[in-house]
Amino acid sequence: MNCLKLLKKSVIDSQLYVSLMGTVFAVFFMFEQNTFRFPSVLLIFITYFSGYLYTKYQNTKYFYKILLLNIVAGIVSACLIIFNHNEIRLVKWFVIVVLGLLYNSFFLEAYIRKIPLLKVFYVGLVWALVNCWLTVPEFNFPIFFISFFFVSALVLPFDIRDMKSDTVQTFPKLIGVQNTKYLAYIFVFLACLLAVFYLKIEFAVCFFLSSIFTYILIYFSKNSNKDSYFSFWVETCSGLPFLFLIIYLYLKF
Secondary structure (H helix, E strand, O other), X not given: OHHHHHHHHHHHOOOHHHHXXXXXXXXXXXXXXXXXXXXXXXXXXXXXXXXXXXXXXXXXXXXXHHHHHHHHHHHHHXXXXXXXXXXXXXXXXXXXXXXXXXXXXXXXXXXXXXXXXXXXXXXXXXXXXXXXXXXXXXOOHHHHHHHHXXXXXXXXXXXXXXXXXOOOOOHHHHHOHHHHHHHHHHHHHHHHHHXXXXXXXXXXHHHHHHHHHXXXXXXXOOOOOOHHHHHHXXXXXXXXXXXXXXXXXXXXX
8 A cells, every 4th residue: 555655656646657648649659650769759758747847836835946847857858959859849849838838837817727618628739739740840730639639538537526626617517527528528539530540550540449448437537536547547548559559569579
């Protein structure tokens, strides 16, 4: 039990896990587009990790330490881009970072997190831009919409979890839990449909299998579930396409 608590605190509560899942979700599309490069993977992980740390700790006594860590992470990220990519990649990364700051920064009078119903789509937008714009030479619309719909669907169960504590209007509070699940089903279906038509066959199959597990986890989402149901199991859904891809490659070779 103590090991589980330590694991939760050091991996999940530290924002390490969600950052890792976001990174491997991007890696899945990098493999599909043949754009995989380790510096890009490291850049994405650092960006996600520093961003989620900033969001979690900005109203705590640790804020200035986290801010310093973010500055260091920003310098490291800029160096990774300058020495391994080009100035266009630096501009793309900067735009994504700014969008992340606009999502939830206490020094802004009105940030995105305060706008009713927008959080779901905004998180989907930022993750989608990482997958379809940051790591590829040209903006990839199919990957954008696949990522956008899939990630937006994964945010909805978290709204179900937080529906009693959220101070802004969310989908579960507006249309109810069951209708929120229906909306998530639609988003996953759209993402899966696009994946089938636009991704290479083996990647489409991996995404389809991930969608099945995602449907199951959405179905059993409820406000009374333990936090680990969402912060681990639902969060894992974004890493499933890459996991299934690894299994496919292992079986193939």
